[in-house]
Amino acid sequence: MQEHDESITKHEQLLQHIEKLKIGSKISVRKLARQMGVSEGTAYRAVKEAENMGIVVTRERIGTVRIEKRPRGASDQLTFSDVVDIIDGKVLGGSSGLDKTLVKYAIGAMKLDAMMRYVEAGSLLIVGNREDAHQLALEHGAAVLITGGFTTSPEVKAQADVRGLPIILSRHDTFTVASMINRALFDRMIKKKIMLVEDIIAGKPKPGVLKASSTAEDFYEMAERTGYLRLAVVDEWNRIIGIIGRKEMEQLPPGQPIEKVLIRRPITATLQTSLASAAQTMMWEGIDFLPIVDRNRKLIGTITRREVLQAMRDAQQEPSAGTMETFDYLIWNGFAEERDEEGTIFFHGFITPQMATQLGNISEGILISVMIQAAVRTARLLTGNDYVLDNMSTYFLRPVQIEDAITVRPTVLEASRRTYKLEIEIVYDNAPVSKSMLTLQSIDHG
DSSP: OHHHHHHHHHHHHHHHHHHHSOTTOEEOHHHHHHHHTOOHHHHHHHHHHHHHHTSEEEETTTEEEEOOOOOTTOOSSOBHHHHHHHHTOEEEEOGGGTTSBOOOEEEOOSOHHHHGGGOOTTOEEEESSOHHHHHHHHHTTOEEEEOTTOOOOHHHHHHHHHHTOOEEEOSSOHHHHHHHHHHHHHHHHHHHHSOBHHHHHTTOOOOOEEETTOOHHHHHHHHHHHOOSEEEEEOTTSBEEEEEEHHHHTTOOTTOOGGGTOEESOOOBOTTSBHHHHHHHHHHHTOSEEEEEOTTOBEEEEEEHHHHHHHHHHHHHSOOSSOOOOHHHHHHTTEEEEEOTTOOEEEEEEOOGGGBOTTSBBOHHHHHHHHHHHHHHHHHHHHSOOEEEEEEEEEEOSOOBTTOEEEEEEEEEEEOSSEEEEEEEEEETTEEEEEEEEEEEESSOO
């Protein structure tokens, strides 16, 4: 137990150290481990938690950087300050406008008059060593991002200061900075759409808790008052030490404190845990009650399986401003669902260049993703429930290549209230490409 306490203390010290770093500081796991006298694994876990907390971010070609934490629910639009962080840029002028929101960006790879048709107030012109374009963009109310490590004249810098429009310098080329900004926008949109535990904890009253010394009378009084069948048990510092429910209470000898029968070291979640992950954890562990703790294991709140599933259903029914372009979405985007004369579901699509390896044939990982998505979508279409993969056995029989038209055929082998077992076959030119046997678990049932 002592070793466990020491690891928590060291982890906390690492997080406190990261929180005290100056905004914009680069973080190296190896350097952090050496500086704090811990293993690289311990340092890496602290950095990943700091990333989950929203105080650091890892960016392509730049590395891990300390950032200002954005409040949950903040706009998914970028500010010019965000752009500077994303591209590891340098501000040459107009720093007073760094907090302004980026409306859109335009790439200056055309003649000046044509370029200005795409530039408006609040936009960002990405351009190289073209001082005339820098000047005209500022006059149109746009900020400027100069690529390739070039700079601009003192007159342009002075105008940027007067107008409060940033002039940003980047050593990267135009294509790279545009890709980095696009990636950041998509990442932010996806993160905002994914529901977290904190989204349903917010506004809930503080949970009723018990102490290890509480009695049966305390439990039944608290259960009646809160409506919960399970309750959290905390110590004097509000740290979670266990949970207890009616089943455990039936085993409690008369006159004894609840510590005799409480479930110790319960599974917990944090505010940054996604609702899907919380539902999946409760399904796998066969539990319907999850304490929510901070990084010191102090109790913040509690959630039930029913609350999580209801919030997920409500989120699915809300109108969406767009589709989350995750890798799974991009892989599946080219497939269409169909049914034959007997009503059997199947899917067909084409192998796109993004699915291929450097040899031109489809990646085995992509095939696996296609088969999993086909299985989950089939089960959802037939039952209306959401499912996660439990286990999978896969066989690769022959290669396919770019622009091949494939058909994905699911066959339901066994179905119950909790599980769905399917065989998925991918076919090209009437010959099997790969087969898989999958078992799915429903997250809608305990």
